[in-house]
Amino acid sequence: xxxxxxxxxxxxxxxxxxxxxxxxxxxxxxxxxxxxxxxxxxxxxxxxxxxxxxxxxxxxxxxxxxxxxxxxxxxxxxxxxxxxxxxxxxxxxxxxxxxxxxxxxxxxxxxxxxxxxxxxxxxxxxxxxxxxxxxxxxxxxxxxxxxxxxxxxxxxxxxxxxxxxxxxxxxxxxxxxxxxxxxxxxxxxxxxxxxxxxxxxxxxxxxxxxxxxxxxxxxxxxxxxxxxxxxxxxxxxxxxxxxxxxx
Amino acid sequence: xxxxxxxxxxxxxxxxxxxxxxxxxxxxxxxxxxxxxxxxxxxxxxxxxxxxxxxxxxxxxxxxxxxxxxxxxxxxxxxxxxxxxxxxxxxxxxxxxxxxxxxxxxxxxxxxxxxxxxxxxxxxxxxxxxxxxxxxxxxxxxxxxxxxxxxxxxxxxxxxxxxxxxxxxxxxxxxxxxxxxxxxxxxxxxxxxxxxxxxxxxxxxxxxxxxxxxxxxxxxxxxxxxxxxxxxxxxxxxxxxxxxxxx
Amino acid sequence: xxxxxxxxxxxxxxxxxxxxxxxxxxxxxxxxxxxxxxxxxxxxxxxxxxxxxxxxxxxxxxxxxxxxxxxxxxxxxxxxxxxxxxxxxxxxxxxxxxxxxxxxxxxxxxxxxxxxxxxxxxxxxxxxxxxxxxxxxxxxxxxxxxxxxxxxxxxxxxxxxxxxxxxxxxxxxxxxxxxxxxxxxxxxxxxxxxxxxxxxxxxxxxxxxxxxxxxxxxxxxxxxxxxxxxxxxxxxxxxxxxxxxxx
Amino acid sequence: xxxxxxxxxxxxxxxxxxxxxxxxxxxxxxxxxxxxxxxxxxxxxxxxxxxxxxxxxxxxxxxxxxxxxxxxxxxxxxxxxxxxxxxxxxxxxxxxxxxxxxxxxxxxxxxxxxxxxxxxxxxxxxxxxxxxxxxxxxxxxxxxxxxxxxxxxxxxxxxxxxxxxxxxxxxxxxxxxxxxxxxxxxxxxxxxxxxxxxxxxxxxxxxxxxxxxxxxxxxxxxxxxxxxxxxxxxxxxxxxxxxxxxx
Numbered sequence: 001x002x003x004x005x006x007x008x009x010x011x012x013x014x015x016x017x018x019x020x021x022x023x024x025x026x027x028x029x030x031x032x033x034x035x036x037x038x039x040x041x042x043x044x045x046x047x048x049x050x051x052x053x054x055x056x057x058x059x060x061x062x063x064x065x066x067x068x069x070x071x072x073x074x075x076x077x078x079x080x081x082x083x084x085x086x087x088x089x090x091x092x093x094x095x096x097x098x099x100x101x102x103x104x105x106x107x108x109x110x111x112x113x114x115x116x117x118x119x120x121x122x123x124x125x126x127x128x129x130x131x132x133x134x135x136x137x138x139x140x141x142x143x144x145x146x147x148x149x150x151x152x153x154x155x156x157x158x159x160x161x162x163x164x165x166x167x168x169x170x171x172x173x174x175x176x177x178x179x180x181x182x183x184x185x186x187x188x189x190x191x192x193x194x195x196x197x198x199x200x201x202x203x204x205x206x207x208x209x210x211x212x213x214x215x216x217x218x219x220x221x222x223x224x225x226x227x228x229x230x231x232x233x234x235x236x237x238x239x240x241x242x243x244x245x246x247x
Numbered sequence: 248x249x250x251x252x253x254x255x256x257x258x259x260x261x262x263x264x265x266x267x268x269x270x271x272x273x274x275x276x277x278x279x280x281x282x283x284x285x286x287x288x289x290x291x292x293x294x295x296x297x298x299x300x301x302x303x304x305x306x307x308x309x310x311x312x313x314x315x316x317x318x319x320x321x322x323x324x325x326x327x328x329x330x331x332x333x334x335x336x337x338x339x340x341x342x343x344x345x346x347x348x349x350x351x352x353x354x355x356x357x358x359x360x361x362x363x364x365x366x367x368x369x370x371x372x373x374x375x376x377x378x379x380x381x382x383x384x385x386x387x388x389x390x391x392x393x394x395x396x397x398x399x400x401x402x403x404x405x406x407x408x409x410x411x412x413x414x415x416x417x418x419x420x421x422x423x424x425x426x427x428x429x430x431x432x433x434x435x436x437x438x439x440x441x442x443x444x445x446x447x448x449x450x451x452x453x454x455x456x457x458x459x460x461x462x463x464x465x466x467x468x469x470x471x472x473x474x475x476x477x478x479x480x481x482x483x484x485x486x487x488x489x490x491x492x493x494x
Numbered sequence: 495x496x497x498x499x500x501x502x503x504x505x506x507x508x509x510x511x512x513x514x515x516x517x518x519x520x521x522x523x524x525x526x527x528x529x530x531x532x533x534x535x536x537x538x539x540x541x542x543x544x545x546x547x548x549x550x551x552x553x554x555x556x557x558x559x560x561x562x563x564x565x566x567x568x569x570x571x572x573x574x575x576x577x578x579x580x581x582x583x584x585x586x587x588x589x590x591x592x593x594x595x596x597x598x599x600x601x602x603x604x605x606x607x608x609x610x611x612x613x614x615x616x617x618x619x620x621x622x623x624x625x626x627x628x629x630x631x632x633x634x635x636x637x638x639x640x641x642x643x644x645x646x647x648x649x650x651x652x653x654x655x656x657x658x659x660x661x662x663x664x665x666x667x668x669x670x671x672x673x674x675x676x677x678x679x680x681x682x683x684x685x686x687x688x689x690x691x692x693x694x695x696x697x698x699x700x701x702x703x704x705x706x707x708x709x710x711x712x713x714x715x716x717x718x719x720x721x722x723x724x725x726x727x728x729x730x731x732x733x734x735x736x737x738x739x740x741x
Numbered sequence: 742x743x744x745x746x747x748x749x750x751x752x753x754x755x756x757x758x759x760x761x762x763x764x765x766x767x768x769x770x771x772x773x774x775x776x777x778x779x780x781x782x783x784x785x786x787x788x789x790x791x792x793x794x795x796x797x798x799x800x801x802x803x804x805x806x807x808x809x810x811x812x813x814x815x816x817x818x819x820x821x822x823x824x825x826x827x828x829x830x831x832x833x834x835x836x837x838x839x840x841x842x843x844x845x846x847x848x849x850x851x852x853x854x855x856x857x858x859x860x861x862x863x864x865x866x867x868x869x870x871x872x873x874x875x876x877x878x879x880x881x882x883x884x885x886x887x888x889x890x891x892x893x894x895x896x897x898x899x900x901x902x903x904x905x906x907x908x909x910x911x912x913x914x915x916x917x918x919x920x921x922x923x924x925x926x927x928x929x930x931x932x933x934x935x936x937x938x939x940x941x942x943x944x945x946x947x948x949x950x951x952x953x954x955x956x957x958x959x960x961x962x963x964x965x966x967x968x969x970x971x972x973x974x975x976x977x978x979x980x981x982x983x984x985x986x987x988x
Contacts, residue, residue: 089857092856092857092902094631111855112855113855114852114853114854114855114927114929115833115929115930116830116833116930130424130426132404132405132406132425132426133405133406134405134406134428135406136406136684137588137683137684137718146406157379158379158380158381158418159379159380159381159382159383159393161833161930163904163927163928163929164414164415164907164928166660166905167411168411168415171405171418171426171428172426173420173421173424173425173426174420177377177420178379178420179377179379179418179419179420179426181381181418186855186904187904187905188855188856188904189631189856189857189902190630190631224631336610339609339610339655341878358608359608360608361605361606361607361608361680361682362586362682362683363583363586363683383931384835384930384931384965408586408683410657410680410681410682411660411681413658413907433608433657434657434658435608435609435657436609436610436655436878437877437878471878624918624920626898626899626900626919626920627899627900628899628900628922629900630900640900651873652873652874652875652912653873653874653875653876653877653887658908658909661905662905662909665899665912665920665922666920667914667915667918667919667920668914671871671914672873672914673871673873673912673913673914673920675875675912
């Protein structure tokens, strides 16, 4: 049985330019996530970053990806439009997409949501964040318990300008008084999308084991598999989704 | 143009049995709400309570109600099943229903949701509550601004066992660390339902002008009107919804 | 790895009282479905019928069922209320429920939907039915192609009085001019529900291999499993859903 | 009380280049619709077409439009991207958008849906179409009855690659065997969107009174009004939606 091919895309700028961020993620956020995912059976993990040729996402990389993770913040505008088109098209065909933290303002997430998804409240005061589980039976939260608590995080506050999500998985509470829809899902074409809020570059969120567990669960949830026969999941060839020829 | 006929139903037990609650609502929660609604043009308001004959809701009262408000807490089990059937059937025909606070555990709300909607976390420590507006363009929140703040309220915490709402209007933040989906809508048959969380009997929530404004807005939203022609709304005869005979 | 425990519940009246129906389902609709499911690896299948003690669904049977199928038509009212409560409660805890054809008017489906779900148009003229797939990437339709065609079926027509489904899987076209939402999903508590329209007692629908395949797929979709780790699904003990104690 | 400002946008090519189409819509589809809407109290109606400067939609026109109708077919690619951005941004601020027939494949509708919304089955055999009402209590279908029947229309068939709509209003039945989700709503930002399928250029659909009534109803539904106080609706200044400053 083949593995799920995961590509972790990261803007990878903060970690190179800022000492205190490099201290947390010496090899970049993408490698912090990859090093965890490498320990999970069933996954084959690559990374890609903004400053590589074609933003690290040439056609053959996108076409061989089952689930893509996306972290961006300061340079959304530098992602090439043809790369966004390529990723978006692959999502329609069934690739899973997991958008992390400030990736909410990326070109690809706006393309998915059809809204000004960058529009929300925010402040950087190192508040405590508590992410409450809204649906305990959802595959993405298995093993998480009632909530995830992060000692310090950037604050995002409602209103977050997005369409009503298909499923609301987490709502965040922040020490200073805000709330935020922190885990939500959409479906576009044959692709499943999960947005997961935490992960500011200046805090060690991607070293938190519950956060990493959610990302792991989300990859299995978003993978373009036929719903596994009891114990026998397999990747669906994307050329054919169900009975439908992909154009 | 006829008025919207509103019936405010209240269990009306706490206010009779507990001094400190009677101090806040001397004539009962129902009359506190009614006295505000009586000042709103376009509404004709009645009240009904548990200990009246047929729980205050004989057939002719239900059949002449356009929007019903429901507050209950300690005596959900005493509401007669035939009364619940009567209210439920009227909702299917197009009556609006606004369920307040602990009404989440009422027979009628469980009948609407199809879940164990009583199942949530709660504590009474007088926390501050902040209800954040999730959809600023929704009719129910017009005039409210970014949030409603209540100095002291009972705490409800997720997970609230309900179906995914059609619309999520408010999310509450509580001082002690919980969050809650505090304003949400459903549609059942031709009837629109709004659940609104705040309103514990021991705090003066129904004297808060923003809370009362939300209730007022929700009544106009839930009323079984044909969507008003620009400036010419009217109550739809419930015997006929659109082209469909009501059985 | 344990099997999924399936209980196929059938009213089992038509087959006993009407010759031409017995000719199609000599051992009842339940056994026609069971005989197919017995060939599917990973399933342990039982049947239960209305005229057995406790309608065939004593507590221990319900408590050991992962996915229940429900076919009823002429005797919905004879299902005991405590049995309906038992099944409903198990759904909240995570049991999958697959409601077939005229089961739309059953007590359990009304309890799930909160509507007059019996309310729809119908006629018995043996029209051709074509069930179009609305979401080709959904697990329930894998292997089905663009549509299922049934030479003769009872006609159901909109408007079907149900809440907006979470997912719309099939829409039926009928020769005589009607359409119907024929495959739809809901979630209630931790339980997944699938309604599947075809299956009138007077036609051999449950001998159609695509119809049986949909039922098979729906069982794996609705089973209370943690989303299978890539190739390693397992049944979740219902006592504990995610981090949440079931009350 | 101000009127709702409606702008009817039409590609306006078929009517100029094809005799048999000009015979049906001598002044273009936009003017056929406008001439009906001009008879409706409360509306101020303009038209705009592709070949006018800035595709007929300069900033001041878009900024003074409350509800826009969109009909396009053969020249979607000729609509300028900055015009699409302008319309999309206005939708986020609260402008209603009604997308007609082959407008499903327009840049603006793809931007709204986030999918390959051009992807569906189609054929031109002049089939009879019957559009069934799915929600009789929805404002958009008031006065329509159970269905709209069109003697001849172009056929669209599922699967239509769109996100699950917020509301499903019509499902079409076609003589030749297809079905289609023909009336559906979305919300993006503060804007309400309605897609309405019928309206091929070669048939007199926009002379059908029920079709025109649906368009009229949809305009009142989509208008960026505060939900009308009982009989006193008014247009909301788009600079301020609820308590939220529009950026």
